[in-house]
Amino acid sequence: MPNIEQKSIDLATQEVLKKAKEENIQTAWDRLELQQPQCGFGQLGLCCTVCNMGPCRIDPFGEGAKEGVCGANADTIAARNLARKIAVGASAHSDHGRDVAHTLSLICEGHTHDYGILDVEKLKVLAQEFGIDINKPKEQIAKELSKRLLEEFGKQEGELTFLKRSPKKRQQIWKKLGITPRGIDREVVELLHTTTMGVDNDYKNLITTGMRCALSDGWGGSMIATDVQDIILGSPQPIRGKVNLGVLKENYVNIVVHGHEPVLSEMAVKASLDPELLKLAKSLGAEGINLAGICCTANEVLMRHGIPVAGNFLQQELVIITGAVEVMMVDVQCIMPALQEVASCFHTKLVTTSPKARFPGVIHVEFESKKAYEVAKQIIRLGVENFANRKKDRVNIPKQEMDLVAGFTKEVVFQILGGRYRATYKPLNEAIISGRLRGLAGVVGCNNPKQTHDYFHTTLVKELIKNDVLVLQTGCSAIACAKQGLLIPEAAKIYAGGGLQEICEAVGIPPVLHLGSCVDNSRILTAASYIIEEGGLGEDLSDIPAAGCAPEWMSEKAITIGFYFVASGVYTVFGASPFATLGSQNLTDYLTSGLEGIVGGRFEFCDDPIQMAKLMIEHIDKKRKALNLKPVMYEK
Numbered sequence: 001m002p003n004i005e006q007k008s009i010d011l012a013t014q015e016v017l018k019k020a021k022e023e024n025i026q027t028a029w030d031r032l033e034l035q036q037p038q039c040g041f042g043q044l045g046l047c048c049t050v051c052n053m054g055p056c057r058i059d060p061f062g063e064g065a066k067e068g069v070c071g072a073n074a075d076t077i078a079a080r081n082l083a084r085k086i087a088v089g090a091s092a093h094s095d096h097g098r099d100v101a102h103t104l105s106l107i108c109e110g111h112t113h114d115y116g117i118l119d120v121e122k123l124k125v126l127a128q129e130f131g132i133d134i135n136k137p138k139e140q141i142a143k144e145l146s147k148r149l150l151e152e153f154g155k156q157e158g159e160l161t162f163l164k165r166s167p168k169k170r171q172q173i174w175k176k177l178g179i180t181p182r183g184i185d186r187e188v189v190e191l192l193h194t195t196t197m198g199v200d201n202d203y204k205n206l207i208t209t210g211m212r213c214a215l216s217d218g219w220g221g222s223m224i225a226t227d228v229q230d231i232i233l234g235s236p237q238p239i240r241g242k243v244n245l246g247v248l249k250e251n252y253v254n255i256v257v258h259g260h261e262p263v264l265s266e267m268a269v270k271a272s273l274d275p276e277l278l279k280l281a282k283s284l285g286a287e288g289i290n291l292a293g294i295c296c297t298a299n300e301v302l303m304r305h306g307i308p309v310a311g312n313f314l315q316q317e318l319v320i321i322t323g324a325v326e327v328m329m330v331d332v333q334c335i336m337p338a339l340q341e342v343a344s345c346f347h348t349k350l351v352t353t354s355p356k357a358r359f360p361g362v363i364h365v366e367f368e369s370k371k372a373y374e375v376a377k378q379i380i381r382l383g384v385e386n387f388a389n390r391k392k393d394r395v396n397i398p399k400q401e402m403d404l405v406a407g408f409t410k411e412v413v414f415q416i417l418g419g420r421y422r423a424t425y426k427p428l429n430e431a432i433i434s435g436r437l438r439g440l441a442g443v444v445g446c447n448n449p450k451q452t453h454d455y456f457h458t459t460l461v462k463e464l465i466k467n468d469v470l471v472l473q474t475g476c477s478a479i480a481c482a483k484q485g486l487l488i489p490e491a492a493k494i495y496a497g498g499g500l501q502e503i504c505e506a507v508g509i510p511p512v513l514h515l516g517s518c519v520d521n522s523r524i525l526t527a528a529s530y531i532i533e534e535g536g537l538g539e540d541l542s543d544i545p546a547a548g549c550a551p552e553w554m555s556e557k558a559i560t561i562g563f564y565f566v567a568s569g570v571y572t573v574f575g576a577s578p579f580a581t582l583g584s585q586n587l588t589d590y591l592t593s594g595l596e597g598i599v600g601g602r603f604e605f606c607d608d609p610i611q612m613a614k615l616m617i618e619h620i621d622k623k624r625k626a627l628n629l630k631p632v633m634y635e636k
């Protein structure tokens with residue numbers, strides 16, 4: 001049984017885990033223990049439940065069956081299981097994108113007055129990408145754009161519009177391989193179809209279809225979510241904030257937003273400032289209303305409003321166990337079913353808001369774009385009224401909180417590196433070309449109780465920046481590193497190598513840039529395309545001295561992200577997991593080496609963060625050599 005220090009490196013997490021133990025409240029770590037030993041066939045990806053002749057399992061090492069009842073072998077079963085995960089991940093991000101595009105259409109039709117068009121420039125840029133004439137009122141442009149965006153989901157032919165953002169060479173690679181995604185829904189459905197009993201039995205072909213589906217997420221659904229959120233909620237700018245459980249306030253009504261779709265949490269930000277609710281809170285003995293976030297919703301409201309982040313994925317139960325949360329309002333994705341049980345140990349009201357994500361017996365206040373503010377106010381009021389029920393003797397808010405800077409979009413990277421009046425990626429490219437920067441890394445993804453919480457993210461990122469690799473982050477990974485003080489400009493002096501330090505000091509940025517939530521991984525794709533467009537670093541995304549990593553991943557969405565990065569030409573490392581020990585050697589070999597000759601990117605599976613950094617740096621150096629770039633200036 002791991003001790004508390006082995007469960008998490010985060011002191012706030014350790015403190016609340018001790019409280020949970022004393023009070024006999026189960027968390028994900030306890031449930032993981034109760035699951036031991038976990039199903040070996042499942043871990044190998046070799047349990048098949050596709051049809052009712054099963055469940056079948058393959059015994060790859062012993063004397064057991066080598067085929068399921070239908071004759072499917074380890075390669076087919078493992079690839080089908082993986083492909084299904086890609087489809088699920090893509091559907092989650094893309095359904096989010098669809099909802100945001102739908103909100104845009106409601107705005108232009110006058111069906112909601114709680115949102116507006118806040119980034120008109122971005123609206124016009126997107127409209128032009130879709131060939132829409134922009135010489136008309138913004139509402140008209142938005143109406144036409146929302147229609148076109150929604151059509152991206154149901155398109156049957158042609159290709160997704162945002163693919164044009166990628167370098168020409170990349171587009172040709174996709175065309176040649178037949179993995180240019182058409183409509184987003186079509187790719188998800190087609191992939192699911194191919195995985196049912198008796199359809200695709202070729203593991204390589206399943207991965208090909210899987211890559212097309214994943215690309216429809218990265219360059220489709222996720223990109224739509226990101227860009228339309230910027231249009232209707234405003235594009236982020238670098239902003240200071242605070243992170244970790246210490247952001248909860250003892251004398252305030254604490255409301256925690258958790259999930260992924262920021263359309264409601266945006267209204268919660270406004271409602272937390274509502275004079276009527278503030279007056280009510282004060283009349284009930286609170287000093288005010290304190291809003292904080294968990295997971296990707298946290299990243300969204302942090303990037304746009306500087307709302308504090310209470311924690312990442314594995315802290316969602318812990319935030320309730322502090323005893324100081326009046327309401328946790330949740331929407332979709334990454335919300336543990338266990339929250340209901342944990343909340344029942346305290347006065348905390350758990351409130352679901354999406355018709356897609358409900359808990360039996362939990363308060364449900366359904367979100368509707370048409371009356372978004374009203375709904376948010378209703379939920380915050382529930383929290384204010386619940387303040388009186390807080391048991392003061394059960395409150396234990398850890399002291400830990402850390403400053404961070406977030407809000408680095410692809411447009412902001414233009415500005416900060418190119419100067420306010422010279423929007424260009426040239427300085428970034430030149431820094432890589434000259435060797436001041438070794439390269440770039442995207443470090444993203446979740447937490448997983450199988451790995452020491454936050455340890456993989458922070459150890460890997462420290463090692464990368466020490467070697468002059470500028471790190472771009474999203475999701476729970478960004479929150480992990482922020483808690484350890486890596487997302488402030490001052491971190492450069494302590495942790496970064498000489499070249500990266502010079503750049504950070506010259507432009508006043510942290511060595512680790514927070515680009516947002518997980519759908520905002522699409523910002524990394526677009527930024528990488530700008531780098532190629534700027535020149536000097538090759539003709540394709542696979543030429544850039546860059547690598548990706550999801551060191552503590554757990555979600556199916558992470559698999560989809562991994563696949564769209566690999567299919568876009570990126571070398572991508574995944575942390576230890578069942579995915580890393582697939583029961584099909586053929587499939588593992590294909591993912592970790594075969595794919596490179598086909599799409600330019602490939603997977604690597606590794607369970608040690610220092611080794612992960614080493615592999616990523618080796619890859620970056622390989623790409624530097626291929627481009628014939630100068631040696632790195634400050635070689636360690």
Ligand code: BF8
Pocket residue numbers: 260295296313333334444445446447474475476477517518519554555557558
């Ligand atoms: O979408 S990083 S745990 S919160 S899946 Fe979930 Fe993973 Fe966090 Fe954001 Ni992304």
